Amino acid sequence: MTTARLQLTGISKRFAATAALADVSLELLAGEIHALVGENGAGKSTLVKVIAGVHQPDAGEIRLDGELITVPNPAAARERGIAVVHQEPRLFPDLSVAENIFLIAPPTDRFHTISWGEMRRRAAELFEQLDVRIDVAAPVRGLSMADQQLIEIAKALAIEARVLILDEPTASLSSHEVERLFTIVRRTSERGVAVLFVSHRLDEVFELCDRATVFRDGRYVTTAPTSELTTASLVRFMVGREVSLFPKEATTVGAPILEVRNLSDASGFRDVSFTVRAGEILGLAGLVGAGRTEIARVLFGIEPRTAGEVLLDGRPVEFRSPSEALRAGVAYVPEDRHQDGLVLDFSITNNITLPILGRLFPRLFLRARTEVEVATQFSERLRVRMTGVDQAVKALSGGNQQKVVIAKWLAARPRVLILDEPTRGVDIGAKVEVHRIVSELAASGLAIIMISSDLPEVLAMSDRILVLHEGRISEEIPRADATEERVMFAATGQRVQAPAGTGASSVH
Amino acid sequence: MSAPQPQGGPVARVLGLLGRSRELTLVALMLVMGALVTLGAPQFISVSNLNQVTAMAAIIAIAAVGEALTVMTKNIDLSVESTIGLVAFLVGVILREHDLPVPAAWLVGVGVGLLLGIANGAVITIFRIPSIVVTLGTLSIFRGVVFILAGGKEVNLVDLPPGYADLATDSVLGVPVFVIVAVVIVAAVGLLLWKTKFGRQIYAVGSNEEAAAIMGIRSRTVTFTVFAMCGALGGVAGVMWGIYFGTIYATSASGLVLQIVAAVVVGGVTISGGAGTVVGAALGALFLALINNALLVLQLPQELLQAIYGAVILVAVSADALLSQRQRRLAAREARR
Numbered sequence: 001m002t003t004a005r006l007q008l009t010g011i012s013k014r015f016a017a018t019a020a021l022a023d024v025s026l027e028l029l030a031g032e033i034h035a036l037v038g039e040n041g042a043g044k045s046t047l048v049k050v051i052a053g054v055h056q057p058d059a060g061e062i063r064l065d066g067e068l069i070t071v072p073n074p075a076a077a078r079e080r081g082i083a084v085v086h087q088e089p090r091l092f093p094d095l096s097v098a099e100n101i102f103l104i105a106p107p108t109d110r111f112h113t114i115s116w117g118e119m120r121r122r123a124a125e126l127f128e129q130l131d132v133r134i135d136v137a138a139p140v141r142g143l144s145m146a147d148q149q150l151i152e153i154a155k156a157l158a159i160e161a162r163v164l165i166l167d168e169p170t171a172s173l174s175s176h177e178v179e180r181l182f183t184i185v186r187r188t189s190e191r192g193v194a195v196l197f198v199s200h201r202l203d204e205v206f207e208l209c210d211r212a213t214v215f216r217d218g219r220y221v222t223t224a225p226t227s228e229l230t231t232a233s234l235v236r237f238m239v240g241r242e243v244s245l246f247p248k249e250a251t252t253v254g255a256p257i258l259e260v261r262n263l264s265d266a267s268g269f270r271d272v273s274f275t276v277r278a279g280e281i282l283g284l285a286g287l288v289g290a291g292r293t294e295i296a297r298v299l300f301g302i303e304p305r306t307a308g309e310v311l312l313d314g315r316p317v318e319f320r321s322p323s324e325a326l327r328a329g330v331a332y333v334p335e336d337r338h339q340d341g342l343v344l345d346f347s348i349t350n351n352i353t354l355p356i357l358g359r360l361f362p363r364l365f366l367r368a369r370t371e372v373e374v375a376t377q378f379s380e381r382l383r384v385r386m387t388g389v390d391q392a393v394k395a396l397s398g399g400n401q402q403k404v405v406i407a408k409w410l411a412a413r414p415r416v417l418i419l420d421e422p423t424r425g426v427d428i429g430a431k432v433e434v435h436r437i438v439s440e441l442a443a444s445g446l447a448i449i450m451i452s453s454d455l456p457e458v459l460a461m462s463d464r465i466l467v468l469h470e471g472r473i474s475e476e477i478p479r480a481d482a483t484e485e486r487v488m489f490a491a492t493g494q495r496v497q498a499p500a501g502t503g504a505s506s507v508h
Numbered sequence: 509m510s511a512p513q514p515q516g517g518p519v520a521r522v523l524g525l526l527g528r529s530r531e532l533t534l535v536a537l538m539l540v541m542g543a544l545v546t547l548g549a550p551q552f553i554s555v556s557n558l559n560q561v562t563a564m565a566a567i568i569a570i571a572a573v574g575e576a577l578t579v580m581t582k583n584i585d586l587s588v589e590s591t592i593g594l595v596a597f598l599v600g601v602i603l604r605e606h607d608l609p610v611p612a613a614w615l616v617g618v619g620v621g622l623l624l625g626i627a628n629g630a631v632i633t634i635f636r637i638p639s640i641v642v643t644l645g646t647l648s649i650f651r652g653v654v655f656i657l658a659g660g661k662e663v664n665l666v667d668l669p670p671g672y673a674d675l676a677t678d679s680v681l682g683v684p685v686f687v688i689v690a691v692v693i694v695a696a697v698g699l700l701l702w703k704t705k706f707g708r709q710i711y712a713v714g715s716n717e718e719a720a721a722i723m724g725i726r727s728r729t730v731t732f733t734v735f736a737m738c739g740a741l742g743g744v745a746g747v748m749w750g751i752y753f754g755t756i757y758a759t760s761a762s763g764l765v766l767q768i769v770a771a772v773v774v775g776g777v778t779i780s781g782g783a784g785t786v787v788g789a790a791l792g793a794l795f796l797a798l799i800n801n802a803l804l805v806l807q808l809p810q811e812l813l814q815a816i817y818g819a820v821i822l823v824a825v826s827a828d829a830l831l832s833q834r835q836r837r838l839a840a841r842e843a844r845r
Contacts, residue, residue: 302722323724332722340722345715345782354712355723357705365703408723 003066005030005194006163011060020046024220028194035205036198038215044198048167052084053077083156087168089148093141098123101155126154130184146177165196182208200287202231202492239484248461249439254278257447258416263308268294269471276447283462284451286491291471292451296418300332301325331414333405335421341405344394349375352408378407399430420451455484469493530776533828534791545802552805563676565797566690567748569790572771573697574741576789577734581714582781583639588742589764590650591624595746597654600663600756618743625739629732658758665754673754694790715782
């Protein structure tokens with residue numbers, strides 16, 4: 001038994017009230033490719049950031065080749081030979097490939113100035129080892145995501161990394177590019193590098209990795225050789241927990257409001273069809289990057305579609321801007337409420353009335369009293385905790401901000417409401433309230449599309465669940481048949497071997 | 509009310525009040541400065557001196573109101589000084605060479621200002637080029653047009669209708685006409701920002717353009733309109749500039765944009781957009797004009813003027829920043845209770 005290359009013991013990390021990691025452990029051996037799997041929010045990214053020196057653990061120890069170390073910042077991680085390749089490569093697009101690789105420690109000549117020839121020669125050498133042909137003098141801008149990831153791996157080789165962490169590296173690669181990446185990762189591990197492969201894609205875990213560690217809700221679940229695991233057992237480790245807190249109210253589902261037929265966009269999703277009815281909540285499940293948000297952005301007129309059609313109340317519509325979508329009665333609560341959902345400098349009142357000023361005040365001047373009345377009505381209905389409607393939204397908690405965003409769209413009286421991760425980052429109490437509100441909205445006859453990575457939420461709230469995998473609908477599951485395992489199977493692109501007790505898979 | 513009442517003794521209370529409003533800070537600073545300068549040079553407070561100061565301040569204030577609108581949307585218009593120069597020169601040429609009634613010439617001037625603003629707005633929004641780049645270009649182009657128009661000659665006061673330049677110092681019921689024009693414009697644009705949909709949209713676009721778009725606001729229309737308004741207000745300022753000086757050179761108003769932007773910033777309009785008032789911008793213009801004048805009447809050495817002027821601006825803005833940080837800390841402490 002060799003000493004572990006990297007040994008993490010009892011790592012804990014809290015952010016404010018939430019425990020992102022609670023007493024987790026992980027062991028990486030030299031020359032092994034080790035998978036770290038878990039649902040969104042399981043703590044994988046936080047652990048990667050702890051190893052990379054981005055976050056400091058609150059408790060626990062890190063050993064590198066048996067030596068106890070601390071990683072106070074990313075530079076320290078690099079010095080110790082820990083390299084991280086992120087899902088989105090973080091390169092400088094205007095600098096050349098070679099400059100990106102040797103940005104921190106460029107080779108110098110005897111005058112201590114940068115030796116450009118030496119830099120290019122060594123960069124080219126690294127790519128030769130990887131058996132990749134790339135012009136090291138060319139700027140990074142314009143290279144494919146796959147090539148950029150290879151540059152990140154070359155960077156790792158350049159510092160003679162002992163540990164290489166790949167964080168969701170295949171999310172934006174084609175299958176051919178994935179194969180090339182895997183070949184290179186295997187070659188790297190054969191040189192004695194310990195590789196940690198963080199992924200959602202279970203098939204890749206089985207194809208590439210020697211062992212797998214499973215996290216769930218910030219806790220360590222198990223570690224096992226992949227040869228002793230099956231997809232089914234791995235999924236069970238990932239999701240095995242109590243289901244459901246927030247049952248949706250029973251509603252009478254009415255006429256179809258929004259029909260989507262064979263819709264595609266430029267890159268995010270293809271050939272998507274579904275219908276949402278009045279009073280219905282349609283859950284959109286899938287992994288990050290499966291195309292869920294892209295569908296919402298096309299439906300709301302932010303991005304153009306490339307094929308297919310959308311019918312609202314049976315009439316074809318094509319929104320070229322959010323204002324057109326809003327006027328037709330489609331509202332969108334975006335995923336990132338700070339970036340897209342709120343004007344943080346504005347008061348609660350001014351945020352709520354912003355989209356409906358034209359309707360509230362058909363004539364020239366605004367009336368503060370009317371605005372305050374509307375804002376008070378909707379913020380009280382949503383139980384926003386505030387000192388008053390003139391409070392700035394940036395002073396509110398995350399959950400209350402989210403309620404303001406929803407209040408804003410309610411005031412606009414939409415017929416279709418698209419919610420993108422409506423409870424991400426809000427505490428459990430606010431979460432329950434948001435669920436109650438969404439449920440009431442459906443009961444009042446709205447057609448609701450709810451995008452969520454929170455499986456219990458999807459299962460509890462949705463009348464039907466549409467699961468996306470790599471931009472396509474992989475399964476449509478009626479509420480009665482939905483289980484976490486089944487959604488997770490579909491989301492990871494596995495075909496369903498109908499579990500005992502439920503009917504055959506029901507793809508409409 | 510969310511804003512807490514300032515705590516503590518009378519001094520702390522006054523400081524707290526000032527910290528919450530850049531406008532009040534400026535008024536207080538101007539009063540203090542006026543009193544100090546009057547002690548050293550009594551002629552500062554004379555009617556003729558104050559008329560001179562406020563006439564110039566009115567011109568800058570009107571341009572600063574337009575500039576403030578662009579800055580609120582996270583843009584900037586550097587070309588406004590060339591608009592002022594071009595309009596001032598053009599109105600002079602019209603009055604010299606054509607038999608047009610004076611008000612008609614003024615109207616043409618404002619109309620040309622509007623067209624120049626529309627040109628800026630169109631290039632910025634259609635080609636999506638940063639406004640600082642576009643208006644850097646039109647700054648030169650508009651000035652180039654003045655040179656072509658001038659053909660090496662200036663417009664002289666003697667070419668203009670008799671008594672033309674007196675308008676700059678005329679007053680109604682003791683209030684200079686220029687000041688009345690500026691107050692009317694500040695009030696009108698202030699009302700637009702405070703009480704209309706369009707005003708709200710200007711702040712929303714400047715504060716978070718992406719969010720504004722998702723809320724159905726056409727941010728490019730807002731930006732375009734703001735530049736058109738800035739051009740028209742530059743036209744008004746240009747007409748007044750022509751009246752004030754009478755004699756107009758091809759290079760008139762060169763470098764003025766620095767004063768205009770300084771007035772906007774001193775007036776509390778944040779350079780990153782989304783916040784500020786036109787009242788603040790106008791007060792900023794008055795403040796700068798007063799400093800300029802005070803340095804002259806105090807008969808300080810000429811070579812020091814420029815540096816002192818800059819230093820006073822920095823001191824004023826820093827003082828305000830300190831006061832408002834103090835105010836925010838108080839408010840935060842209040843909120844935690």
